[in-house]
Amino acid sequence: MDLFHIIAEERIRKAYKDGEFDNLKGYGKPLELEDLSSIPEELRMAYKIMKNAGYTEEESSLHKEMMTIENLLKNCDDRVEKAELQKKLNEKLLRLNQIMSKRGVQTHSALFKNYEHKIEKRFK
Numbered sequence: 486m487d488l489f490h491i492i493a494e495e496r497i498r499k500a501y502k503d504g505e506f507d508n509l510k511g512y513g514k515p516l517e518l519e520d521l522s523s524i525p526e527e528l529r530m531a532y533k534i535m536k537n538a539g540y541t542e543e544e545s546s547l548h549k550e551m552m553t554i555e556n557l558l559k560n561c562d563d564r565v566e567k568a569e570l571q572k573k574l575n576e577k578l579l580r581l582n583q584i585m586s587k588r589g590v591q592t593h594s595a596l597f598k599n600y601e602h603k604i605e606k607r608f609k
Contacts, residue, residue: 541584544581544584551578554573558570
């Protein structure tokens with residue numbers, strides 16, 4: 486053990502002995518542990534950060550669906566099918582904007598879309 490670890494442990498013991506932890510929220514109750522077994526180990530930290538920031542699984546799936554639809558739109562030659570795909574994309578974007586506005590995040594979708602496309606081009 487290094488010096489900092491020893492000092493930290495000693496301070497924790499002293500605080501516990503002095504009753505400084507008695508008024509903490511959830512004191513005496515079991516911890517609610519999340520089951521992250523379905524998430525690959527290397528992605529768990531990123532998942533926790535996104536979840537703590539309020540980013541939901543629904544948002545993630547909407548982003549994936551939108552990217553798929555955008556790829557289909559790029560490769561579509563049929564006008565009718567293209568219009569249908571564009572309608573689906575608009576519905577997904579509307580749903581995403583609703584979720585974001587509930588969280589208080591202002592979205593200017595045209596600006597975000599333009600920025601997103603610029604970033605995508607840089608990484609390709």
